[in-house]
Amino acid sequence: MKKIVVLLVMFFLTFVVVGCVGVVTTTTTTQATTTTTASTQSTTTQSQGTTVSGQTTLPTTTQPTTTTAKVVMDLPDDEVEILFWHIYGQEKSALLDELIADFEAMYPNVTIVSTSQSDYDTLREKINLGISVGQVPTMALGYPDHFAAYITTGAVQPLDTYINSNVRYELTDPTSTIFDQGYVDVALDIEDYLPGYLAENNQYIGGFYYSLPYSKSTETMAVNRTVLKAHVDDIRALGITISDEGFFSHETPLTFEDIQKLSTILVNETDSTDVANYQCAYLINYDSPGNMFINMSRQWNAGYTNIQGEILINNQITKNMLNYTKAMFDARTLVLPVEWSEGYGSAYFMTGDVCMTIGSTAGVNYNIPTGTDDNEQFGKFEVDFLTVPQTVTQETNNTAVTISDGTNDYNITGSLSAVQQGPNIGVFSNASANEKLFAWLFIKWLTTSENTARWAMDTGYLPVRLSSYSSTTPIELTPTFSITYDDFMGIAQTYWNEEGLITKRDISASDSFRVSSQWIELAADSLTGLGSFNIEEGEMTEPIISKYIETTGTTKVLEIYNGTGAELDLSAYTLGLYADGSTTPTATLTLSGTVADGDVFVIYNSTDAAVIAEGDLENATVMAFDGNDVLVLKKGAAIVDSIGQISKTADFAKDVTLVRFGNLVWEPTNEYWDYLYKSMVANIAKNQADYYRYDPAFAAGSGSAGSAQVRVEAGYCLENIYTAQYTPEGALSFMLNQLVWG
Amino acid sequence: MAEVFVKNEKVYKAKKIAFNIATYVFLAAIAIAVLIPFYWMLLTSLKTEELMLRIPPILFLKPEDWEISNYYKLFEVVQSGPRRGEPLFPFFDYMRNTIIVSLVTTAGTLITTVLSAFAFARLNFKGRDIMFAVLIGTMMIPGEIFVLTNFLTINSLGWYDIMDQTFMDVLFAMTLPFMTSVFYIFYLRQTFKQIPNELYYAAKVDGTTDFQYLLKIMIPVALPTIVTITILNSMGAWNAYIWPAIITTKDEFRLVSNGLRGAFTDTSTGRTDFGQQMASATLVTLPLLILFFTFRKQIMRGVSRSGIKG
Structure with missing residues (x-):
């Protein structure tokens, strides 16, 4: 002891x-x-x-950076350590680490210490504490209201000096990976950022950019297309445009007027789902009541808050808006997750209790049914994504209109609005000049057109630059799958153009041939599925090339699929080879024999027994393509189908197995289609980017709460109305009491 | 007479059985109430996301439906990038930090508590009672208020250097503010006070010093209380959340409690992967359970003895 x-x-x-x-x-x-x-x-x-x-x-207009004479100097080469605080766990920070490693290779004197502070609240708390003792990181991630609070203490560096800088630094370190480039400009092409994001980041005192956009998202509406498809005729009878396959427009948003009409068709009389009649218990779930309040206020031009921290909700328009919303709650047109005592309604969308759900674009995967859960009343239904519903249309934007909730009419002058959310990135003023310079260059690097596109596809956020959307640089998403952002956007577009079905494609030799938009690329030398092909729906008048195999060995295979609905005599068809950029055929093969409906015809040049077993016709002249050669299937003089683009010489299909979209489409193992839903929301986000709105950000003042608190209370306000705890007026005055103390 | 006796015995037996049944039913109910959170944790850790969202919730899971992927996902490594090969969730680092911090805090707390409780209970010095009253008064201040002052202190001691914080800095920063506890001092002082004065005088007659008396008499007599303090304090250290989150600047210094909080939340949507979170919670609880089952006798003895006065 x-x-x-x-x-x-x-x-x-x-x-x-x-x-x-x-x-x-x-x-x-x-x-x-x-x-x-x-x-x-x-x-x-x-x-x-x-x-x-x-x-x-500086005048308020932006300086034309192109004409500014550059001040040239050597890039500082002192050792610089930059501390970057974020909240990304190991999984997401894997890509961030790669970007950091690239940056450190570009600037060998810089070390970036990237540290996760677990969650946004902890991050903000630590920075707020740190500001009081001068212990802040060089740069950090944060929401606008976080920055608004830091700014009141003068702790954040305005970035305008860098954005409009006319300094050009010459690279002096030969070990730098960008040494050949010679120099690096400090200035940034700010015009290339999405205008909504820019407005959010220079809304602060003095109109300075205290931060730049980094991980942005918006809201989108997931819809149960299987349910919609069953009511296409009824929906058209209401005067709402919908395709045969249940697709609404992806550009023109539905209005709440449309939604109320849809509610009469899609919502069941009892508060339960009726599978046989394709009706749900509720029409639309809104995940974030806070966002809903803010977005509705904007759509009604009701006044919410402003950058001075004034809370403007106490007005008649807001009251009308709340009454209008309550009418939709009562009709089960709108539902909040509080109905099920949950934070999100996605689970109830998947089970079919609600036909549509509005949530963050970053949470797409939570809205896709699995098909394995018995509670999914509609089974593995088809999901489509739409822009968030609006109160006014593009035509009635900012014009006086009268809208009705069924019992009351309201005269409003509304605006289109969708929320934009997600954190930004900023630099603290406490750091040394060199630290700040490299922190700035790092922000520039993180938000290059390619990097922001890569970050977006990898994480589910959206690119912050306009040029990213048309970026044609291939980006490796997995070791076996690379895609450009342009093609990534094309996944959903193809799907939508084809009405969710893969039918006949009219492809001519003049079409620019893109592997990713029409073909699925399998592993090199793969013979998967050779000898069989199937397209479930749609009729085609001509055969198509269904498989193309160009192996690393000598085997070459081409498979032709007959989906015409009848037996096909191939003797009318020829296959031409346009080798090495030739504009005339270098070899021609006249086909022979017949192919049954739904069957394939395999032309090969191989000694591989597996190929010969499936083969119908052996050939060594046309079947001598090697990856840069174009193949054209003709009927007489008319081009029926092709692979590649005549006159082009680049290797576009070397050492690959390509399979045409067909019955493989819904195979979950196919990486291309794994990105379908992400691609859909990226398109939706792009389509509603014109009317993105942001929250004015302000710290709590002596007389009222900060913007973050207003958002929270706005959510409670709608929940109080939903649960009938308060009348709309009562809920609003309760909310005011919580927020304004002066 | 004998019949009456038998009858009485029967009644007595019946009563006893009824009483036993009532007791066991009551105990079983309490045991279930205590065990359900643990059961739920275990159950959730074995469910897939889809099973978790089922309504009504699934209360039992057949072994063939167990989803053990939640467990091995905890030990996955980073697939690409410069951190390739490192664990995605540095579970063992967090565990090690937690164990070290709770050991050090507990050791420190025990030393300060025993010494000051002895002083307040046994030694006579000027202002003793006033000092004690002031100490008790500080218990009125909520702990959260100390966060800011402690932070400023730790910062001026140089232990919160965000550019270059070492593990020793973190260890001091996390343990030092919690090495004393007024409540434990008060608690132990009361136990010490119950030890009869005669023992002290007898020991003095035998020529022992105060310190020897503390070691040889007081600590052994008050051992059950000290064991209780040890257990409570280690639990406190194990559960600490706000302070460790604020004072650690690097991921590798975090405790299990902070690690669990942030690691399984999807930062873009704010949604939590409960399956993995519960799997890691199960793994955190496991060492404590093993500890309890191994030292069950000692712990129970400590608890039961604490009822007997020295």
Whole structure:
């Protein structure tokens, strides 16, 4: 016993002694660092001084950066350590780490320490605490209201000096991976960022950019297309455009007027789902009541908050809006997750209790039914994504109109609006001039057209740059799958163009041939499915090329599929080879024999027994393509189908097995289609980007709560109305009481 | 007479059985109430996302439906990038940190508590009672208020250097503010006070010093209380959340509690992967359970003895 106690005391004493030594040493080092911070601070104030003077002389119009003469100097090569705080766990930070490694290779004197602070609240709390003692990271992720609070203490660096800088740094370190490029410009093409994101990031005091967009998302509406498909005629009778396959327009949003009409068809009389009649218990679930309140306020031009921190909700338009919303709650047209005491309604969308659901674009995967759950009343139904419903149309945008909730009419002048959300990235002013410079260059690097597209596809966020949407640089998403953002957007477009079905494609040689938009690429040398092909729906008048195999060996195979609905005599068809950019056929093969309906005809050049077993016709002249050669199937003089583009010489299909979209379409193993839903929401987001709106961000003041709190209370307000705890007026005044103290 | 006796015995037996049944039913009900959260944790950790969302919830799961992927996902490694091969969720690092921090905090707490409780209970010095009253008064201040002052202290001691924080910094920062507890001092002082003064005087006559008296008499007599303090304090350290989250700047310094909070939440949607979270919670609980079952006798003895006065 005694020994143990003595041991404990000894242990404690050592601990205290070590601690004291630690204190002594650290205080001395702290003193040392204090002096250095003092010196860096003087440079900081200097740079801030220039910012301020730069701002006062700057007119509000953006400076034309192209004509500005460059001030050229050497890039600082002192060792710089940048501390970047975010909240990405190991999984997401894998890509971030790659981008950091690339950046460090570009600037070998820079080390970026990227640290996750687990969640946004912890991150903000630590920065707020850190500001009081001068311990803030060089740069951090944050929501606009976080930055608004940091700005009140002067802790954030305005980025305008960098954006409009005319400084060009010459690269002096030959080990840099971009040394050949010669120089790096500080300035940034700010015009290339989505205007909505820019407005959000310079809404702060003085109109400075205190942050730049990084991980952005918006809301989208997932719909149960299987249910819609069953009511196509009824929906058309209401005057709403819908395709035979149950697709609404992906550009023109539905209005709440449309939604109310749809509700009469799609919502069951009792509050339960009727599978036989394709009716749900509720029409639309809105995941975030806070977003719903804000978005509806904007759509009604009701006034919500402003950047001065004034809370403008106490007005008649807001009251009308809430009454209008309540009417939709009562009709089961709208439902909030509070109905099921949940935070999200996705589970109830999948089970079929609700036909449509509005949620974050980043949460797409939560809305796709699995087909394995017995509770999914519609089974594995088909899902489509739409823009969020609007109160007014593109035509009645900002014009006086009268809308009705069935009992009351309201005169409004509304606007189109969809929320934009997601964190931004900013730099703290405490850092040294060099740290800030490289932090800035790092932000530039993270948001290059290609990197932001890559980040978006990898994480489910959206690109922050306009040019990303048309980017044609292939991006590797998995070791076996690469795609450009343009083609990524094309996944959904193809699906929508084809009405969710793969039918005959009219492809001519003049079409620009893109593997990803019409073909599925299998692993090199794969013979998977050779000898059989099937397209479930649709009729075609001509055969198509269904498989193309160009192996790493000598085997070449081409498979032709007859989906015409009758037996086909092939003797009318020829297959031409246009080798190495030739504009005339270098070899021609006249086909022979017949092929039954739904069957394939295999032409081959191979000694592989597996190929010969499936083969119908052997040939060595046309079947000598090697990856850059074009193949054209003709009936007489008319082109029926082709692979590649005549006159092009690039290797577009070397060492690959290509399979035409067909019965493979719904195979979940196919990576291309794995991105279908992500692609859909990316398209939706792009289509509603014109009317993105953001929350004015402000910190809590002496008389009222901060913007984050207003959003939370706005959510409670709608929930209180939904649960009939309060009348709309009552809920609104309760909300005001919670927010305004002055 | 004998019949009456037999009859009485029968009644007595019946009563006893009824009483036993009532007791066991009551105990079973309480046991279920206590065990359900653990059962639910285990059950959730074995469910797929889809099973988790089922309504009504699934209460029992056949072994063939168990989804053990939640467990091995915890030990996955990063697939690409510069951190390739490193664990996705550094579970063992977090565990190690938690164990070290709770050991150090508990050791420190025990030393300060025993010494000051002894002083307040046994030693006579000027202002003892006033000092004690002031100490008790500090219990009125909610712990969260200390976060800011503690943070400022730790920062000025140089242990919160965000650019270059070492593990020793973190260890001091996390343990030092929690090495004393007024409540435990008060608790132990009351136990010490119950030890008869005669023992102290007798020991003094025998020539022992105060410290020897503390070691040889007081600590052994008050051992059950000290064991209780040890258990409560380790639990507190194990569960600490806010302070460790604020004071650690690097991921590798985090405790299991913070690690569990953030690691399984999808940052873009704010949704949590409950399956994995519960799987890791199960793994965190496991060492404590093993500890309990191994030292069951000692712990129970400590708890039961604490009822007997020294």
